[in-house]
Amino acid sequence: MGKFISEWKKSHGAGDLRSSHVGQQVVLMGWVDAVRPHGKAVFVDVRDRAGIAQVVFDEATSSSQAVEVAAALRQEYVVAVRGVVRPRAGKSNPNLLSGEVEVIVSEAELLNRSAPMPFAIADEVDASETTRLKYRFLDLRRPPLRKAMMMRARAAKIVRDHFDAEGFIEFETPILTKSTPEGARDYLVPSRVQQGSFYALPQSPQLFKQLLQVAGFERYYQICRCFRDEDLRADRQPEFTQIDVEMSFVEAEDVMEVCGRLVARLFMELRGVEVPAQIPCITYDEAMERYGVDNPDVRFGMELKDVTEWVVDSPFGAFQSAAKTGRVLGLKVDGGALMSRKELDELTEFVKNYGGKGVANLKRVAGEYSGGIAKFVDDGLRKALEEKLEMKDGDLALLVADPDKGVARTACGRLRGHLGHKLGLIRPNSFGYTWVTAFPMFERDAQSGRLVAMHHPFTSPRPEHLHLLESDPLAVRANAYDIVVNGQELGGGSIRIHSSEVQSKVFSALGIGEHEARIKFGFLLDALSFGAPPHGGLAFGFDRLVAVLAGTDSIRDVIAFPKTTRAACLMTDAPSAVDEAQLRELGIGLLGPRG
Secondary structure, three states, X not given: OHHHHHHOOOOOOHHHOOXXXXXXXXXXXXXXXXXXXXXXXXXXXXXXXXXXXXXXXXXXXXXXXXHHHHHXXXXXXXXXXXXXXXXXXXXXOOOOOOOOEEEEEEXXXXXXXXXXXXXXXXXXXXXXXXXXXXOHHHHOOOHHHHHHHHHHHHHHHHHHHHHHHOOOXXXXXXXXXXXXXXXXXXXXXXXXXXXXXXXXXXXXXXXHHHXXXXXXXXXXXXXXXXXXXXXXXXXXXXXXXXXXXXXXXXXXXXXXXXXXXHHHHHHHHHHOOOOOOOOOEEEHXXXXXXXXXXXXXXXXXXXXXXXXXXXXXXXXXXXXXXXXXXXXXXXXEOOHHHOOHHHHHHHHHHHHOOOOOOOEEEEEEOOEEEOOOHHHOOHHHHHHHHHHOOOOOOOXXXXXXXXXXXXHHHHHHHHHHHHHHHOOOOOOOOOOEEEEEOOEOEEEOOOOOOEEEOOOOOEOEXXXXXXXXXXXXXXXXXXXXXXXXXXXXXXXXXXXXXXXXXXXXXXXXXXXXXXHHHHHHHHHHHHHOOOOOOXXXXXXXXXXXXXXXXXXXXXXXXXXXXXXXXXXXXXXXXXXXXXXXXXXXXXXXXXXXXX
């Protein structure tokens, strides 16, 4: 190996070769992507992180040792070749960046062999995700994942360059910290030194970044790891990455401008897409009224229409019941009268995932209505369909009703998003951006009935709502803002509370007494009493941001070693049982069976 290292040095990336390299001697090192014997020549595609290059072993020009290497090569063997770049003898390959040239091999070394692969290293594979996660180190060789990881690295550099240019200071905050309520379960780490006590892995650096503002650094950021023990799905992982930002002496608009410029730079440099100089802004109430969700996909229309007042006296019992306390919401599908009964039944099943009880449908053909509830079309509903939904012949109305207006909005809003994809209403490779502001400060927990913070308990109320904290807390709007792209919440933030008096009132509204507040947040309350500046910030979900930029639906595709939806790593078999001696050292005994 020592001799090899001294005599061989990789000179170029395989995918970096171009016509300008013709006549140059190069050394390539990488994996065998394909082998194609052709008479006395062997054509081999060599792949590395830069891409693929075609190399040619020829008995007339290659050493006898190189010819022997060529005969032994199989897919995913590791090889080194030395040779001269020439124009391709045959037609160029437009699918390869190096497709106009090839390397005529003079010398070669077989660096390593490979066992048979569990799946092909290709753009598309038929292997299950379970298999691909078990062999993630092989899955990462595939071009789509390699490109996603390269994009992630470029995105991180852009983030650092952007905030450095904006005068921010990068910090690292603790990973082992104190357990505090932030909306999800903490991952706990037992202390060996102080048995019976636990650290928590941070759900976010929220408290620390506020303390850095009290410390006077004014502009902070970091790309940080966060941990939440919550139910998982495609856009959640137990450990994830945030771009965390905090600023002093600012208002919401200042934070939104700095972060909006970052979004614009990322999309331009990584996708060549121009983001509007002023990203549109809507309130939470407007988002819920028009789209049914607080993370609306604004790339297409089909907005929700509230027809509740039109169906108060409807002969259809479900509408009449919902109109008393909830909502009856409608969507119009242009040309949707052609949808089949099976397709409509599938929509009913879809809304049940979001608490909806079903979807009523009506088709308009030749001025008349047909479909599931046609016999219940009275003057009120007819007027709603024609004036509110503006139905025309060939259109379809979908109506969602529920005595709980929140359920009606969510079910109808999710149905809208589903239809946008199903019906092809979203232009390919398009992007829609919006800020959502003025979120409710509190919401009521369905199980306990207690008020909980919609974002977190350190979010500042809007100044004009301060007087409502004690008398009508559910009417208080927060000085909070989310940035949404393509229906994905990519980041959320707020102006923080910098007054200990206001923080105490918020804790009181949440049912957190003075004693409990001191135990959980004493250090923050102390900090606020020592001249805390007005401050605010935002946290981007870095994994989600890269996933949107890369055009994938799952953040697992942009994380090198992700977990499954059961928070397991199939490659390392984590989590796993630990030795009894380790538990004794920590002073821990298990109540249930091991493993």
